[in-house]
Amino acid sequence: MTSRVRWSAAIAGTVAVCGWVSAFGTAAADRPFPAAGAGAGAEGTTPRARTDSGGALSRNAAHPESAAAPESAVPPESAAPRETAAPPESAAPESGAAGEPAAPRRVDCAHAKCVALTFDDGPGPYTAKLLDILAARHVRATFFLVGTNARAYPKLVRRERAEGHVVANHSWDHADLRRRSAAGVRSELARTQRAIERAGGGTPTLMRPPYGSTNGTVASVARGLGLAQILWTVDPLDWKDRNTALVTKRVVRGARPGYIILSHDIHRTTVNAVPAIIARLKAKGYVFVTVPELFSGHLKPGHKYFKRPR
Numbered sequence: 436m437t438s439r440v441r442w443s444a445a446i447a448g449t450v451a452v453c454g455w456v457s458a459f460g461t462a463a464a465d466r467p468f469p470a471a472g473a474g475a476g477a478e479g480t481t482p483r484a485r486t487d488s489g490g491a492l493s494r495n496a497a498h499p500e501s502a503a504a505p506e507s508a509v510p511p512e513s514a515a516p517r518e519t520a521a522p523p524e525s526a527a528p529e530s531g532a533a534g535e536p537a538a539p540r541r542v543d544c545a546h547a548k549c550v551a552l553t554f555d556d557g558p559g560p561y562t563a564k565l566l567d568i569l570a571a572r573h574v575r576a577t578f579f580l581v582g583t584n585a586r587a588y589p590k591l592v593r594r595e596r597a598e599g600h601v602v603a604n605h606s607w608d609h610a611d612l613r614r615r616s617a618a619g620v621r622s623e624l625a626r627t628q629r630a631i632e633r634a635g636g637g638t639p640t641l642m643r644p645p646y647g648s649t650n651g652t653v654a655s656v657a658r659g660l661g662l663a664q665i666l667w668t669v670d671p672l673d674w675k676d677r678n679t680a681l682v683t684k685r686v687v688r689g690a691r692p693g694y695i696i697l698s699h700d701i702h703r704t705t706v707n708a709v710p711a712i713i714a715r716l717k718a719k720g721y722v723f724v725t726v727p728e729l730f731s732g733h734l735k736p737g738h739k740y741f742k743r744p745r
């Protein structure tokens with residue numbers, strides 16, 4: 436019963452976030468991707484994904500959910516009773532306890548064929564299943580959390596950290612940060628930092644601007660908060676095409692050593708794609724690392740990163 440209550444509330448939260456996001460969707464979708472190279476660590480890189488899977492990957496001008504239909508994000512449990520809309524885990528007694536991070540690993544991405552899986556917008560109803568999938572395969576990933584969801588699901592935040600994943604900042608309510616004042620950007624990011632810390636997710640050192648929408652103000656605020664800006668190299672458009680086989684194909688074909696893969700753990704079709712993505716990339720010799728591991732820890736606050744420099 437308790438779990439049903441929590442998940443239903445989770446769904447309500449997801450819908451609320453996506454619904455809000457869609458208000459900005461069209462404008463964001465039309466906007467070109469921010470110019471590369473503003474960060475010292477991103478010289479010579481471009482945000483464009485490889486196009487060898489039929490061109491879909493090159494159309495990553497917009498960050499994902501921007502055009503997502505909110506209702507398609509609603510899992511079947513949405514038919515659960517209304518009284519379940521109460522805030523989820525926020526009253527859990529263990530809320531606020533600090534999670535212990537898993538032991539660090541030694542991975543040399545200068546030599547290994549590394550790729551970083553990243554999951555945005557959660558935690559949500561499918562995050563626990565994703566964590567099971569990753570744990571069973573000893574794969575670590577990087578999660579960019581929306582602050583409202585971090586506040587709603589502290590147990591999942593804590594679990595992400597405890598299982599060796601990196602917990603990072605994706606703004607409080609999936610804001611288009613380029614439209615905010617410096618104070619507004621600071622509020623979006625600082626509030627999310629606090630929510631993640633309170634949940635036991637540690638203090639993030641990475642952020643990803645929703646829609647990839649960033650500018651000098653965002654960079655300056657991120658720098659002040661000790662946050663590197665992490666963009667991506669491969670966008671399988673999993674928010675748009677809720678098709679497990681298609682998402683799998685796009686990720687596998689788009690991957691190259693040093694690349695950052697964008698995806699969303701709020702979509703069931705994406706979570707269902709992860710086992711095949713891992714199996715097929717492992718078969719090609721890839722090693723799955725977190726974003727800090729991909730850059731051997733050399734990430735500067737405020738700077739933008741799209742992939743590991745060669």
Ligand code: NI
Nearest residue numbers: 555556645646
């Ligand atoms: Ni997002």
